[in-house]
Amino acid sequence: MGVGREKLGAVRKVNRAIEYVVANYNIPKQKMCDSGASVFRLQANIKIARKQSHFTEPMKSILINIRKVAIREVNRMSSRWLYILVVLVLPVLTILFFASLFKDGVPTKMPIAIVDLDQTATSRKIARNIDVTPLSTVTKNLQSETEAMSELRTGNIYGFVVIPKNLQADILASRQPVISYYYQNGFLIAGGLMQNDLTLILHTLSGGINIQKREAMGQAENYIMSQVQPIQLSTHQLFNPTANYSVYISTIVLPIMLQLFILLMTVYSIGIEIKEKTSHEWLRLSNKSIFTAITGKLLPYTVIFFTVMMFQNFMLYKVMQIPMHTSLGWLMLGSLFFVLSYQAIGVFFIGLLPLMRHSLNLAAFYGILALTLCGFSFPIEAMPPVFQYWASGFPVRHYMHIFQSQILAGFELRYSILSYLYLLLFLLLPLTIINRLKSALIYQTFIENVHKT
Amino acid sequence: MKNKNTTIFKQISEGFSNTFRIWMREFQLIFSDVGVMILIFAVPLIYPLLYSFIYYPEVVRDLPIAVVDLSNSADSRQFARDLDATPDLKVAISSISMEEAILMFKNSEVRGIVQIPETFSKDIAMQRQTTVSAYADMGFFLYYKALMTGTSFVALETGNQIQINNLMNEGLTDRQAEITAEPVRLVDNAMANQAGGFASYGIPAALILIIQQTLIIAIGILAGTARERHIFGTLVPMDRKKMGTLRLVIGKAAAYFSIYAMLCVYMLGMIPEWFGYGQSADITDLIALITPFILSSIFLGLTLSVIFKNRESSMMLYLFTSIPLLFLSGIIWPLSNFSPVWLAVREIFPSSNAIFGYIKMNSLGASIFETRKEIMSLWIQTGVYFLTACITYGYQVNFSLHLRSELASHPYREIRQKIGIGG
Numbered sequence: 001m002g003v004g005r006e007k008l009g010a011v012r013k014v015n016r017a018i019e020y021v022v023a024n025y026n027i028p029k030q031k032m033c034d035s036g037a038s039v040f041r042l043q044a045n046i047k048i049a050r051k052q053s054h055f056t057e058p059m060k061s062i063l064i065n066i067r068k069v070a071i072r073e074v075n076r077m078s079s080r081w082l083y084i085l086v087v088l089v090l091p092v093l094t095i096l097f098f099a100s101l102f103k104d105g106v107p108t109k110m111p112i113a114i115v116d117l118d119q120t121a122t123s124r125k126i127a128r129n130i131d132v133t134p135l136s137t138v139t140k141n142l143q144s145e146t147e148a149m150s151e152l153r154t155g156n157i158y159g160f161v162v163i164p165k166n167l168q169a170d171i172l173a174s175r176q177p178v179i180s181y182y183y184q185n186g187f188l189i190a191g192g193l194m195q196n197d198l199t200l201i202l203h204t205l206s207g208g209i210n211i212q213k214r215e216a217m218g219q220a221e222n223y224i225m226s227q228v229q230p231i232q233l234s235t236h237q238l239f240n241p242t243a244n245y246s247v248y249i250s251t252i253v254l255p256i257m258l259q260l261f262i263l264l265m266t267v268y269s270i271g272i273e274i275k276e277k278t279s280h281e282w283l284r285l286s287n288k289s290i291f292t293a294i295t296g297k298l299l300p301y302t303v304i305f306f307t308v309m310m311f312q313n314f315m316l317y318k319v320m321q322i323p324m325h326t327s328l329g330w331l332m333l334g335s336l337f338f339v340l341s342y343q344a345i346g347v348f349f350i351g352l353l354p355l356m357r358h359s360l361n362l363a364a365f366y367g368i369l370a371l372t373l374c375g376f377s378f379p380i381e382a383m384p385p386v387f388q389y390w391a392s393g394f395p396v397r398h399y400m401h402i403f404q405s406q407i408l409a410g411f412e413l414r415y416s417i418l419s420y421l422y423l424l425l426f427l428l429l430p431l432t433i434i435n436r437l438k439s440a441l442i443y444q445t446f447i448e449n450v451h452k453t
Numbered sequence: 454m455k456n457k458n459t460t461i462f463k464q465i466s467e468g469f470s471n472t473f474r475i476w477m478r479e480f481q482l483i484f485s486d487v488g489v490m491i492l493i494f495a496v497p498l499i500y501p502l503l504y505s506f507i508y509y510p511e512v513v514r515d516l517p518i519a520v521v522d523l524s525n526s527a528d529s530r531q532f533a534r535d536l537d538a539t540p541d542l543k544v545a546i547s548s549i550s551m552e553e554a555i556l557m558f559k560n561s562e563v564r565g566i567v568q569i570p571e572t573f574s575k576d577i578a579m580q581r582q583t584t585v586s587a588y589a590d591m592g593f594f595l596y597y598k599a600l601m602t603g604t605s606f607v608a609l610e611t612g613n614q615i616q617i618n619n620l621m622n623e624g625l626t627d628r629q630a631e632i633t634a635e636p637v638r639l640v641d642n643a644m645a646n647q648a649g650g651f652a653s654y655g656i657p658a659a660l661i662l663i664i665q666q667t668l669i670i671a672i673g674i675l676a677g678t679a680r681e682r683h684i685f686g687t688l689v690p691m692d693r694k695k696m697g698t699l700r701l702v703i704g705k706a707a708a709y710f711s712i713y714a715m716l717c718v719y720m721l722g723m724i725p726e727w728f729g730y731g732q733s734a735d736i737t738d739l740i741a742l743i744t745p746f747i748l749s750s751i752f753l754g755l756t757l758s759v760i761f762k763n764r765e766s767s768m769m770l771y772l773f774t775s776i777p778l779l780f781l782s783g784i785i786w787p788l789s790n791f792s793p794v795w796l797a798v799r800e801i802f803p804s805s806n807a808i809f810g811y812i813k814m815n816s817l818g819a820s821i822f823e824t825r826k827e828i829m830s831l832w833i834q835t836g837v838y839f840l841t842a843c844i845t846y847g848y849q850v851n852f853s854l855h856l857r858s859e860l861a862s863h864p865y866r867e868i869r870q871k872i873g874i875g876g
Contacts, residue, residue: 082763082766082769082770085769085770086769086770090770090773094773094777097777097795098777098780100792100794100795101780101786101791101795102786104790107786107787107789107790108790109789109790110787110789110790111789150823152644152817153813153817153818153819153820153823154813154819154823154824154826155809155813155819155826158787158789167637171636171637174629174632174633174636175632176631176632176635176636176637176638177637177638178637178638178639178640179637179638179639179640180639180640180642181639181640181641181642182642182643182644183642183643183644184644184645184817185643185644185645185646185647185649186644186645186646186653186654186731186784186812186813186816186817187654187783187784187785187787187812188594188651188654188655188784188785189594189785189786189787190787191643191646191649192594192598192649195641195643196601198641199639199641202637202639203609203639205637206635206636206637206639209636209637210633210634210635210636213633213636223580225582226576226580226581226582227580227616227619227620228616228634229582229612230576230577230580230582230583230611230612230615230616230619231582231583231584231585231608231611231612231615232582232583232584232585232608233584233585233586233587233604233605233608234584234585234586234587235586235587235589235601236586236587236588236589237588237589237591237597238558238565238566238588238589238590238591245786247591248591248593248594249785249786253776253780256776257773257776257777260772260773260776261773264768264769264772265769268765268769271765272765356765357487357488357674357764357765358487358488358491360765360768360769361488361491361492361768364768364772365496367772368772368775368776369503371776372504372507372508373507375593376593377651377655378507378508378595378651378655379513379593379595379596382510382512382513382514382595383507383508383509383510384506384507384509384510387506387507404592405559408591408592409559409592411559412559415559415560
């Protein structure tokens with residue numbers, strides 16, 4: 001027993017000695033170990049051989065370090081509620097929110113009113129015809145225009161139609177009566193739809209009166225149509241058969257929401273190490289390589305955010321039935337690039353402003369601006385030129401182009417390949433601040449001044 | 454009797470001076486924190502300007518389209534010229550094949566295609582109905598809208614003219630023909646935002662939302678910082694003297710209210726005037742709407758602030774609501790299509806009613822009476838969130854007090870010194 005313990009102690013001593021020599025005199029370990037054949041040396045050899053792999057295969061050691069950092073990060077993530085909320089709970093909740101909000105696809109039954117000052121068979125027929133369109137439903141029959149206007153201002157109705165007094169008589173006497181319609185144009189979708197709907201239905205009714213008159217004159221049906229509507233307009237939606245607002249809105253808003261979470265989380269996960277002065281421990285695990293450190297740290301988030309994004313795609317293309325004209329592989333590649341490019345931007349922000357309070361503000365500012373500058377609400381080509389260039393600095397804009405061109409319309413790859421490259425270009429961004437970030441991690445000079453009271 | 458009166462008077466004056474002290478202390482906290490200063494001042498100052506410049510063109514004009522003219526006749530060329538003459542469309546190229554047009558569409562060189570059939574001119578001459586096809590880009594709502602507005606206008610006008618010509622050939626007078634073709638005249642009245650400018654849709658909502666979100670996040674940041682700064686992580690400092698809950702809540706609210714009242718003059722007064730967004734609202738009407746809005750946002754912020762344990766927490770956990778809240782307000786998706794669940798969630802946040810009310814007032818000139826539902830809801834929210842703020846802060850005050858008395862009996866002198874007892 002005594003001897004065994006002695007041997008073990010000796011092995012440790014030898015090991016330490018070898019390590020010391022290797023570290024200080026830069027002599028390959030192999031040489032040190034081959035020079036003798038004592039029992040102690042042999043046992044030491046076995047241990048060293050295990051360690052040698054680190055030195056002979058640098059790639060493998062980097063991978064092991066990345067794994068170590070990643071495991072540390074997962075442990076950190078499970079230590080605070082904030083992580084779980086931001087990477088998983090809130091993103092999934094927003095996905096469900098938008099999926100549920102736009103489940104109808106197209107607004108239906110928007111309330112409108114009719115002011116029927118005529119009260120004849122003709123006016124009642126017009127009122128009925130307006131009511132049967134799927135978009136709007138007549139909820140109120142009002143007595144005067146002022147009353148209807150007040151209802152519109154109150155927000156109870158989105159529009160109203162005024163049928164004038166003596167409508168029927170005027171039509172019969174060919175005095176061309178005037179039907180006015182009003183709609184709330186302060187809302188983009190509701191206003192636009194209301195205008196289209198009311199214009200269409202009233203034009204049809206007006207045409208109907210024309211047809212009736214001509215029928216009374218004894219004209220043939222074919223002839224009447226050619227006269228009443230000589231040019232018919234048939235509308236086709238190119239490469240997307242569904243006129244569905246989910247397609248416009250959810251497909252872009254969901255990536256915008258996700259990029260917000262990715263940006264904030266990336267900045268936070270690195271910034272908190274600076275703030276809480278744990279950056280030395282982090283760097284030590286990665287063998288003082290900033291690349292290993294960042295890769296290992298962000299890897300768990302890449303996996304989670306990518307999974308969330310695929311869940312989002314599942315909701316969009318499977319549950320909400322938005323047409324998808326590309327293979328799963330491309331969809332995954334696009335999603336992966338999207339996540340990676342935003343992580344790169346997050347690293348860039350925290351490197352630029354290592355004080356977390358400022359880099360979080362910057363990330364928030366940039367993240368919220370994406371809603372405007374990705375060009376989904378207002379087309380980029382219509383913006384002032386300065387902002388058109390600025391818009392290229394948002395990965396979501398390139399992702400949106402991939403979505404519209406490749407996924408939704410099913411165009412060939414060459415029309416969207418440039419957008420994939422743009423997304424990859426963002427990965428180079430952290431290189432510009434990598435040294436600044438490393439020195440911030442090492443010297444911990446960016447300490448937030450907190451006076452304990 | 455006299456004695457009692459003086460004590461009450463003394464108490465009241467002490468209450469006021471304490472409230473004032475907390476108010477000034479909050480000012481000091483806000484103005485000494487660069488991060489919060491950026492959030493409260495830079496964001497409300499810069500965002501409205503930035504949005505206004507980005508959306509400056511307001512509408513999509515001269516959307517580039519391709520005309521596939523299979524007829525290639527005088528009539529069809531006139532039709533293409535008419536399309537070009539509309540403010541919405543610009544014919545980038547005509548007389549090409551459908552394949553070429555689609556290729557240009559894929560390259561985003563054109564945003565829509567109009568196809569005129571081979572028989573166009575012959576159909577018109579033979580008095581047959583002809584069909585013009587429009588192919589729209591569904592990727593952008595505004596492109597779709599521009600193409601539809603432009604082509605349907607030209608199709609209707611041209612068709613009308615053909616009908617009138619035909620009728621006049623049959624021997625009707627000009628006026629008779631017109632009335633036959635259009636037995637009822639239709640008058641289109643767009644209320645609010647007549648031009649359909651995009652900035653006028655989006656910016657009023659953004660202004661209101663910025664007020665609420667910066668307020669709640671700033672209050673959360675300061676609460677998180679207070680917890681980080683105070684030893685033992687309490688929200689309310691463990692001062693020797695007990696801080697009255699009511700004084701604390703009112704004092705803090707007064708600080709934010711005074712700052713945001715001034716910001717509103719800029720955001721809701723100057724910005725709409727500079728950039729010409731609807732400004733039909735009367736100043737007293739606006740004050741009636743915005744006062745309960747700011748108050749309820751402050752009290753909601755104070756209520757929520759107790760859950761933020763760190764400085765970053767509010768930004769991390771609350772910022773994301775900005776985009777869903779924009780949709781919840783009902784300006785993008787009509788409220789009549791909301792499920793009851795989302796209508797209920799909508800009522801939690803002051804911004805929903807404030808955005809709706811502000812747009813009504815500002816663009817339609819709605820009066821206080823016509824905005825009564827929104828104003829009432831905002832006052833109810835103010836009341837409810839004031840109570841919740843008092844309850845949560847009351848709990849925090851008592852917690853600090855309790856912790857202090859517990860620590861006072863702690864054997865370690867060091868701790869007693871830290872909280873200011875003995876030693």
